[in-house]
Amino acid sequence: MRFAYMTSAVFNQNPSKAKKEASAGPLVITEHGEASYVLVRYSDFKDHWRKSESLYDALGDPSSRFDDDFLPERAGFESRDTDF
Template sequence: MTMMSAREFNRDVSAAKREASRGPVVITDRGEPAYVLLSIDDYRRFGERGASLIERLSMDDDLDIEFEPVGIGLKVPEL
């Protein structure tokens, strides 16, 4: 993913559009991400489908993860 400052974006919009044709471009404002520039194809794939947030974040494959038990070691206070 390409990142460019708002100043760079304002100076060279054509370069931002070229980069957006390859993938999302994050435009920063004072060093913090503020905007994302997408090609229309990416926008349609991400946004116009009407998919819910859950559908967008869900994975097609199941993950095989094993968690180890955690011991906390709590003590009962004496009365």
């Protein structure tokens, strides 16, 4: 994913240009050379940034792609020597 950069001064002078840049991908708006804000299309925001779930909700999600039961291999102790 490509990020475009724009200073806050240019953003304030030409918000239409900022919207055009954000249509192609995330636009990072900088202040004093440091990233301050990110402008993205609402559809991209909605698709990629969801409300985080609790661990309880994630484990109980029926649509999870990790539905396989966890079946670890049984540990064997036959090959281990013990000294008493």
